[in-house]
Amino acid sequence: MEKILRQEKLREWVDTLDDCEVYAPAFADSVWNFARVEAGTDIDLSHTNTIGSVKAFTFPQREVFFRFEKKDGVPVLTPTLPDPKPTVVFGVRPCDGRGMPRNDTVFNKEFEDPYYWARRNKLTLVGLACNQPHSPNCFCQSVGGSPHAEEGLDILMTDLGDRFHVKGVTAKGVEAMERGRDAFDAVSDADQTEVDKVHETSRSYPQRPIGDLDAISEALRESFDSPLWADMAQHCIGCGICTFLCPTCHCFDINDEVISPTTGEGERVRTWDNCQFPDFTMHTSGHNPRGDLGSRLRQRVNHKFLYFVENHKTQQCTGCGRCITECPVGIDIVAVLERVGQS
Amino acid sequence: MVNVEEIRDYAAGLLEKGEVKSVLGFRRGSASAFAEPCTITNVGEAASLVWDPTCLNNLALYLVKDRKQQAVSKTPDTRPVGIVAKGCDSRAIGVLLQENYFKREDVVVIGVSCEGTGVVDPRKLSAKLKGRTASRVTFAVQGSTSVAGGRTPGATDGADGINVSVYGDETETVIPAREVLADRCLECRAAAPALNDVVFGNTVEARDFNEPFHAAKEAERLSEDERWATWERHFDRCLRCFACRAVCPMCYCPECVVDSTTFVVTLGTSAEEKANRIRWCERSANTSESAVYHLTRAIHLAGRCIDCGECERVCPVNIPLRLLNTKLEKEAFEMFEYQAGHDIEQASLLSSFRDEDPNSFIR
Numbered sequence: 001m002e003k004i005l006r007q008e009k010l011r012e013w014v015d016t017l018d019d020c021e022v023y024a025p026a027f028a029d030s031v032w033n034f035a036r037v038e039a040g041t042d043i044d045l046s047h048t049n050t051i052g053s054v055k056a057f058t059f060p061q062r063e064v065f066f067r068f069e070k071k072d073g074v075p076v077l078t079p080t081l082p083d084p085k086p087t088v089v090f091g092v093r094p095c096d097g098r099g100m101p102r103n104d105t106v107f108n109k110e111f112e113d114p115y116y117w118a119r120r121n122k123l124t125l126v127g128l129a130c131n132q133p134h135s136p137n138c139f140c141q142s143v144g145g146s147p148h149a150e151e152g153l154d155i156l157m158t159d160l161g162d163r164f165h166v167k168g169v170t171a172k173g174v175e176a177m178e179r180g181r182d183a184f185d186a187v188s189d190a191d192q193t194e195v196d197k198v199h200e201t202s203r204s205y206p207q208r209p210i211g212d213l214d215a216i217s218e219a220l221r222e223s224f225d226s227p228l229w230a231d232m233a234q235h236c237i238g239c240g241i242c243t244f245l246c247p248t249c250h251c252f253d254i255n256d257e258v259i260s261p262t263t264g265e266g267e268r269v270r271t272w273d274n275c276q277f278p279d280f281t282m283h284t285s286g287h288n289p290r291g292d293l294g295s296r297l298r299q300r301v302n303h304k305f306l307y308f309v310e311n312h313k314t315q316q317c318t319g320c321g322r323c324i325t326e327c328p329v330g331i332d333i334v335a336v337l338e339r340v341g342q343s
Numbered sequence: 344m345v346n347v348e349e350i351r352d353y354a355a356g357l358l359e360k361g362e363v364k365s366v367l368g369f370r371r372g373s374a375s376a377f378a379e380p381c382t383i384t385n386v387g388e389a390a391s392l393v394w395d396p397t398c399l400n401n402l403a404l405y406l407v408k409d410r411k412q413q414a415v416s417k418t419p420d421t422r423p424v425g426i427v428a429k430g431c432d433s434r435a436i437g438v439l440l441q442e443n444y445f446k447r448e449d450v451v452v453i454g455v456s457c458e459g460t461g462v463v464d465p466r467k468l469s470a471k472l473k474g475r476t477a478s479r480v481t482f483a484v485q486g487s488t489s490v491a492g493g494r495t496p497g498a499t500d501g502a503d504g505i506n507v508s509v510y511g512d513e514t515e516t517v518i519p520a521r522e523v524l525a526d527r528c529l530e531c532r533a534a535a536p537a538l539n540d541v542v543f544g545n546t547v548e549a550r551d552f553n554e555p556f557h558a559a560k561e562a563e564r565l566s567e568d569e570r571w572a573t574w575e576r577h578f579d580r581c582l583r584c585f586a587c588r589a590v591c592p593m594c595y596c597p598e599c600v601v602d603s604t605t606f607v608v609t610l611g612t613s614a615e616e617k618a619n620r621i622r623w624c625e626r627s628a629n630t631s632e633s634a635v636y637h638l639t640r641a642i643h644l645a646g647r648c649i650d651c652g653e654c655e656r657v658c659p660v661n662i663p664l665r666l667l668n669t670k671l672e673k674e675a676f677e678m679f680e681y682q683a684g685h686d687i688e689q690a691s692l693l694s695s696f697r698d699e700d701p702n703s704f705i706r
Contacts, residue, residue, distance in 0.1 A: 051660060235379070245659060255627075
């Protein structure tokens with residue numbers, strides 16, 4: 001389904017989704033981030049990319065697996081499987097959209113993660129094509145994506161100035177469009193020509209090149225013991241910015257959080273974990289097989305461009321560029337791949 | 344005005360004469376318009392050093408990293424390290440010296456005065472550009488462009504203007520310095536490094552920005568309820584990426600109280616002991632746990648924070664962390680006339696006592 005939505009009708013459409021939790025980018029505290037849209041308020045789709053990725057909607061930073069307590073000396077477990085309202089997220093950039101099927105694979109391939117899928121099945125992603133790159137660090141086209149890629153999105157919107165071209169990509173997306181059908185107009189030939197032109201132009205902007213991705217995987221395999229890693233991680237501070245902001249990083253930790261030691265009451269929780277933290281691979285013996293920052297940088301890059309490719313036949317990077325832009329010391333995954341590729 | 348060629352020549356000289364094993368400085372990076380840290384070890388690399396309002400990092404962090412590496416190395420290289428240091432960075436080195444983290448002869452401080460200006464706050468710049476990316480950020484050069492608001496008499500270059508180009512739109516605009524300079528620079532009390540082996544640039548006393556502790560004083564005007572609501576919101580937003588801790592030269596503890604590794608495990612440690620270990624702070628990024636983390640960190644930096652503002656700069660969600668630390672530095676200054684890192688001969692605040700100190704309960 002393809003429709004035209006005039007800018008002033010956006011709100012009319014959003015208002016028809018009144019039984020859903022609607023999220024859209026908002027600029028607050030000098031950063032763009034997804035925020036809940038209250039009924040009857042406008043949404044602003046002039047955003048660059050959000051600082052946090054869309055992954056948090058299916059893989060929240062803190063997920064309670066179950067509650068536990070002791071009743072009459074007997075441990076009692078209470079399940080806490082999430083049952084969210086249908087959720088619609090507007091303004092998802094195509095790089096984040098492409099992250100979603102990669103996360104789906106991780107949380108489905110060997111074991112279907114009920115917590116992830118309880119959220120995922122209720123989630124509708126409304127994408128917004130990038131008419132031009134927001135940042136010099138965008139590289140979606142270098143990892144098989146595009147500024148108007150539909151993969152992972154339920155709807156793709158394209159900004160045509162005074163109106164949007166809106167395409168329902170999945171049945172879920174078409175359903176969301178059906179609900180607001182009165183807000184939409186038909187697509188004229190002129191509209192179609194214009195949207196094609198906008199997409200074509202969006203692909204023409206120079207992006208940071210990576211080159212042959214198979215060759216990169218091979219170069220990474222051969223560079224495991226290279227002194228380059230220590231050199232490239234020389235100024236790494238070992239924080240978690242790159243992975244926490246990444247739309248595809250999905251490593252987690254599981255802990256029991258005791259609320260009351262006397263009643264034995266508490267929660268088992270899953271929280272985001274991070275391969276850049278020293279305790280990520282710390283053994284109970286105290287030995288750490290990835291004891292230095294070079295080996296941790298190597299893990300991050302290899303996971304995305306080698307191990308994930310071996311396991312799932314695609315890169316675990318969609319070129320959003322957040323890890324580059326937000327790194328406090330300028331560590332740049334594209335430059336890393338370039339150096340490894342040349343070595 | 345600072346001539347970057349002089350910094351390069353000096354760094355090259357240190358390396359050539361073998362007085363240092365390396366020089367920590369700034370170079371252009373591939374990731375953004377902002378400079379990135381570099382460690383140069385040979386004379387030829389000195390030409391890559393830069394100096395401009397994008398040299399944000401406090402490189403003293405890497406002196407700490409170097410010490411940590413030496414501690415675990417079988418053949419440590421104990422030769423001195425040269426370091427390009429702004430006023431605030433030199434105070435960080437001062438605190439590390441006061442705390443005997445290393446010795447004065449272990450470091451050659453290549454001081455650079457920020458003169459009448461400072462460094463740009465990327466978030467302020469981003470807010471001005473509504474999230475768009477700057478492709479070039481330089482000091483406005485006197486006479487080349489008209490500067491909004493006019494020039495302050497006697498100000499050095501950059502004092503009232505920063506040139507900014509935006510990615511995808513290469514026209515250059517001049518933004519008045521006070522609108523994009525980091526808060527710490529607006530409140531800076533010593534823009535020229537007092538602790539140094541050489542200083543490039545002039546000492547500019549009258550900077551005409553904000554009084555010291557301006558932002559902390561503004562924040563104090565809110566009621567207790569308003570302040571709690573503000574910080575509750577900020578702690579709730581925290582991702583616990585620990586970038587603030589990781590970037591801080593004073594956060595050098597080998598084991599941090601909030602990490603789950605702070606528990607000694609031996610062959611004799613039982614499963615129950617492991618399960619019942621004390622955890623001061625859970626992994627969950629929620630309001631209470633993040634409050635514990637940030638307030639613990641703030642207290643551990645009391646009388647030690649030199650206001651380089653790195654914690655606030657690196658925060659990906661822009662939590663105004665510097666306010667917590669400057670509030671405590673304001674207390675230290677008002678109660679004990681103490682300024683961290685200003686005098687390396689002085690005992691550190693928490694390890695010293697004077698008869699005239701306030702709070703008679705301690706006597």
